Amino acid sequence: VEFLTQVMHIRLCLLMATTLVPYTSFGQFIWGVLTGYPLLTLIVLVHCITAPWVFMLTLHQARLVMMNLTTNEMMNMHRYEHFWVVRQMATGHAHKSFRNPFNKGSAWKNCLDFWWYRRRGEVVEQRMECCSHGCNSH
Numbered sequence: 001v002e003f004l005t006q007v008m009h010i011r012l013c014l015l016m017a018t019t020l021v022p023y024t025s026f027g028q029f030i031w032g033v034l035t036g037y038p039l040l041t042l043i044v045l046v047h048c049i050t051a052p053w054v055f056m057l058t059l060h061q062a063r064l065v066m067m068n069l070t071t072n073e074m075m076n077m078h079r080y081e082h083f084w085v086v087r088q089m090a091t092g093h094a095h096k097s098f099r100n101p102f103n104k105g106s107a108w109k110n111c112l113d114f115w116w117y118r119r120r121g122e123v124v125e126q127r128m129e130c131c132s133h134g135c136n137s138h
Helices: 002-020 026-036 038-067 071-079 107-117
Strands: 084-088 094-098
Touching: 002 026, 002 038, 026 038, 038 071, 038 107
Parallel strands: none
Antiparallel strands: 084 094
């Protein structure tokens, strides 16, 4: 929503510029906007610089919602024991692997939980999957 708001604001600023400054040539038009309306130019410049970053932030937050993780959990998951399970490999070595106890099973279910059900704290038992080397814990 924020990204689209910025894009629409850029469009409105450009439409306003075409109304305020007569177009005779591209160079004269740009010069007329720069010198006649410096605040309008600054606003468009700031929006053009920040819009891609806002878009990336929106995509990242959507990804976290689909994974049913918070930003804090994503950045500090190495500190939280409930995200890690120790599995014994066939070779006898222990291997720590990531497991999200809040994952509801699919991105669709995680989105429903975030936007509708709001029961994020409920831990869902997940089936332990065997790794390619063979695991002893089933």
